[in-house]
Amino acid sequence: MNLLTDIFLAKAAFIGAVFAITLGIAAYSTYFERKIAAFMQDRIGPDRAGPFGILQPLADAVKMFMKEDFIPANSNKWLFIAGPCLSMLTALMTSAVVPFGDTVTVGGVTFDLQGIDVNIGILWVFGIVSLGVYGILIGGWASNNKYSLLGAIRAASQNISYELAMGMAIIAILLFTGSLSTKAIVEGQQNGHWNIFYQPLGFLIFIICAFAECNRTPFDLPECETELIGGYHTEYSSMKLGFYLFAEYINMFISGAVMATLYFGGYDYPGIDFVTAQFGSTVAGFVGMGALIGKALIFVFIFMWVRWTLPRFRYDQLMGLGWSGLIPLSMYNVVVTAFGILIGKPFTAGIVGFLLLIGGMVVYDQLFVKKKIA
Amino acid sequence: MKLSNRTKVMEQGEMTLAERMYLPAIVGGMATTLKHFFSKPVTIRYPEQQRYLGPIFRGHHILKKDSEGAERCTACGLCAVACPAEAISMVAEERKPGEEKLYREEKYAKVYEINMLRCIFCGLCEEACPKEAIFLRHDQMVPVFSSRDEVIYGKDKLVEHMDQRYLRDGWK
Numbered sequence: 251m252n253l254l255t256d257i258f259l260a261k262a263a264f265i266g267a268v269f270a271i272t273l274g275i276a277a278y279s280t281y282f283e284r285k286i287a288a289f290m291q292d293r294i295g296p297d298r299a300g301p302f303g304i305l306q307p308l309a310d311a312v313k314m315f316m317k318e319d320f321i322p323a324n325s326n327k328w329l330f331i332a333g334p335c336l337s338m339l340t341a342l343m344t345s346a347v348v349p350f351g352d353t354v355t356v357g358g359v360t361f362d363l364q365g366i367d368v369n370i371g372i373l374w375v376f377g378i379v380s381l382g383v384y385g386i387l388i389g390g391w392a393s394n395n396k397y398s399l400l401g402a403i404r405a406a407s408q409n410i411s412y413e414l415a416m417g418m419a420i421i422a423i424l425l426f427t428g429s430l431s432t433k434a435i436v437e438g439q440q441n442g443h444w445n446i447f448y449q450p451l452g453f454l455i456f457i458i459c460a461f462a463e464c465n466r467t468p469f470d471l472p473e474c475e476t477e478l479i480g481g482y483h484t485e486y487s488s489m490k491l492g493f494y495l496f497a498e499y500i501n502m503f504i505s506g507a508v509m510a511t512l513y514f515g516g517y518d519y520p521g522i523d524f525v526t527a528q529f530g531s532t533v534a535g536f537v538g539m540g541a542l543i544g545k546a547l548i549f550v551f552i553f554m555w556v557r558w559t560l561p562r563f564r565y566d567q568l569m570g571l572g573w574s575g576l577i578p579l580s581m582y583n584v585v586v587t588a589f590g591i592l593i594g595k596p597f598t599a600g601i602v603g604f605l606l607l608i609g610g611m612v613v614y615d616q617l618f619v620k621k622k623i624a
Numbered sequence: 625m626k627l628s629n630r631t632k633v634m635e636q637g638e639m640t641l642a643e644r645m646y647l648p649a650i651v652g653g654m655a656t657t658l659k660h661f662f663s664k665p666v667t668i669r670y671p672e673q674q675r676y677l678g679p680i681f682r683g684h685h686i687l688k689k690d691s692e693g694a695e696r697c698t699a700c701g702l703c704a705v706a707c708p709a710e711a712i713s714m715v716a717e718e719r720k721p722g723e724e725k726l727y728r729e730e731k732y733a734k735v736y737e738i739n740m741l742r743c744i745f746c747g748l749c750e751e752a753c754p755k756e757a758i759f760l761r762h763d764q765m766v767p768v769f770s771s772r773d774e775v776i777y778g779k780d781k782l783v784e785h786m787d788q789r790y791l792r793d794g795w796k
Contacts, residue, residue, distance in 0.1 A: 290657045294667045559657045560650060615641040 260361045268345055268365065271543070275550075276499040277307040283499075283554050290558045314492035322485050326392040333389025334486065334493035340382040341500040347371040348507045349433045351517045351539035354532040363517075363539050364433060371432035372420060375508055376413070379463055383409040385497070386465075386472060390482035401481025404565065405472035408462055411572040412469075416459035418580030419452045422587040423512055426596065436516030441523075444515040448590075448600045451583045451607070453513045455576050457552075460505045462572070464498065467557040471565055506549030510542055517542045582607065679793035682745045682760040685738055686790050687783045690728055695783065696757035697736065698729035706752035711742035729755070736782060740766050741775045761790050 281296065281304065288295025296303035321330055351363030368374060383406050390402020423445055424430065427438045439445055446453050462469040473481030480486075483494045510516060517538030526534040563571070583603070590599025642648045668675050677683075688696050699716035717734035719727045726732075743766075749758050769775055784790055 286661070289661045289665070292660055292663060292666050294665045294669070297669075555654060555657065555661075556650075559653045611641060611645075 257361055260356065261365075264361070264363065265346075265365055268350065269342065272342065272345055272500055272503060275503050275543075275547070276496055277311070279499040279502065279550060280310060280495070281306050282550075283557075286551070286554045287558050290555075311492070314489050317488040319488040319490065320485075322394060324394045325485065326394070329388050329392035330485075331490070333385050333392060333482075334490045334497070335385075336388060337382065337385030337497040338493045338500075340378050340385060341497040341504065344375055344378045344501075344504045345507065347374045347432050348504070348511055348542075349436050349516055350507075350542055351535040352531065354535035356532065362433070363535055367431060367433045369429070369431045372424070372430045372435070372512075375432075376417065376420075380409070380413060382463075382497075382501070385494075386482045389486065389494070393482070393485035395485055397478045397480070398482050398484045401472045401478045401484070404478075405465060405482060408465075408469065408471060408568060408572075411569060412459040412462035412576070415455055415572060415576035415580045416463065418577065418584055419449075419455040419459065420512065422449055422452045422580075422584050425584070425587050425591055432511055432516075436511055436518070439515040440518050442515070442518070442520070444513065444518070446513045448596050449513065449583070449587070450600065451579065451604050452587070453509075455580045455583065456513070457509060458571075458576060460509060461553070461556065462568075464501045464505055464553070466498075466502065466553055468560040468562045469568060470557075470562055471568060474562060502550050502553050503546055506546035506553070507542060509549055510545035514545050579607075677762065679762055681762040682747045682750075684761050684764040684766050685743075685749075685777070685782055686759050686761050687736060687779065688757055688759060688790070689784050689786060692725065693786050694724070694726055694728040695732060696728050696755045697733050698731050698755055698757070699733035699736075700754065702752045702754060703749035703758055706748040707743075708746060708748060709742045709744050711739045711744075712749060713737050713739075733779070736779050738777045738782065739775060740769070740777055741772075759790065759792070762792060763790075 284306070285295040285303075287293075296306040299305040299309045321327055346365035347368060349362070349364040349367070353360055353362055386405040387402045390398040390400075390405070393399070423435065426445065426448065427435045429435065435445075461467075465472050471481075472478075473483065475481075478484070483491055486494060517535075519538060519541035522534055522538065525537055586599055586603030587596065590596040590603070593599065690696055699714050701714065701716075704710075704712040704714060713735075714733045714737070715735040716731055719730050719732055745760060747760050750760055766777075
């Protein structure tokens with residue numbers, strides 16, 4: 251009984267820590283978003299609030315809270331409030347199954363650095379991410395505004411389209427691991443056998459879909475200012491708008507963590523055996539947690555880097571890329587992976603499959619596509 | 625025959641394979657932004673850092689004194705005539721015996737006022753002045769004012785102080 255209480259407390263402390271880390275990183279993502287944007291445009295960025303502007307997220311939060319919390323007269327009041335809450339809820343729930351580290355022992359209690367190790371871990375991530383679109387859809391519909399509704403519809407159709415390709419990309423991973431548990435997927439990649447080396451094409455598909463799922467540029471059509479004012483959050487103000495924006499940054503961090511888990515070995519890092527031998531498995535576990543968060547932050551940087559480089563797609567281009575580009579590609583990837591596992595050489599099969607794809611496209615291009623007249 | 629023979633016919637044919645795949649162009653674009661990420665920002669943090677505006681910037685007006693410390697202005701009124709915004713007004717006075725150290729000529733400006741709301745900083749007063757008395761200094765701007773009675777600058781704000789004389793870069 252005592253042991254049970256200890257494990258419960260340790261889990262509660264860990265979940266609280268993950269919660270705090272996620273929120274902190276999301277808050278500072280807003281700061282780094284602005285800084286990175288500024289650096290990429292040869293500017294300095296926010297530098298007035300505190301040294302180097304590091305208090306800027308606090309100032310932004312105070313601003314958000316102080317603004318008038320306005321609910322339009324003809325909106326559906328309860329759904330209008332439920333929209334941002336749902337967005338925030340689903341954004342925070344995803345991190346429950348991400349394995350942040352290996353087993354550690356603190357104060358005589360041994361527990362996993364993971365919220366819950368369920369055997370349907372990846373399905374959980376997918377389920378919650380799919381629910382995430384409800385926040386946007388409800389918010390956009392409840393605003394009773396055509397722009398908001400258009401943004402919400404765009405968000406819904408975009409997320410559904412890209413979830414298909416994303417699921418297919420993950421099926422190839424599941425073929426390797428034979429398990430839906432995120433922990434098992436990470437354990438299958440220990441000692442440098444990261445899935446990215448076996449699944450370069452799958453990773454490419456997954457990261458593109460992750461951009462679309464997070465509604466980030468070049469797939470930020472649901473909230474594009476030039477066409478739809480603010481998209482689904484046109485009518486939102488104050489902290490409700492803050493929740494929507496915050497949920498986006500949380501989603502970025504979590505999807506970075508999921509990508510690190512699926513393709514970059516999760517909490518694996520070079521020299522893990524050395525650290526375990528020198529300092530014990532607990533220290534190694536916490537270093538692994540740092541490694542996972544570091545990998546996730548690199549992905550957050552890539553998200554921002556792409557945002558400040560690319561313009562957004564036109565809507566028909568977006569749908570074309572999703573349905574006739576990524577889904578066939580991911581099907582091809584599944585077939586190649588399955589073939590590789592069948593003949594027992596997944597690495598060779600992955601590389602050969604990738605080269606065959608490029609070669610096939612070049613040949614098709616040479617034979618069937620009309621050339622420019624030089 | 626075209627007008628200039630420099631017309632360039634643009635090809636609008638099918639895109640090449642690399643163009644249709646987006647990815648090479650995306651990688652190229654990301655390389656460009658990464659290059660700028662590490663390059664030096666061009667921002668000047670204005671109130672703390674100020675940029676050198678050149679030796680002929682037309683800023684705050686100054687009524688020069690000569691090397692003995694006597695005011696050069698003789699209140700001829702040419703600056704007021706030249707001023708397109710009619711910002712300058714003055715009252716002339718005859719120099720009394722014993723004031724030779726104070727005023728260079730026999731006549732001087734008892735009151736010399738510039739309305740800084742009217743002034744357009746064109747520098748025509750400086751060009752009109754036959755005695756090289758009025759200049760628009762390059763190193764100092766007229767400060768922002770918040771009420772209308774701060775707008776008219778009299779001799780107290782315009783006449784040069786001998787302990788911090790104004791020197792333009794070209795005069796040295």
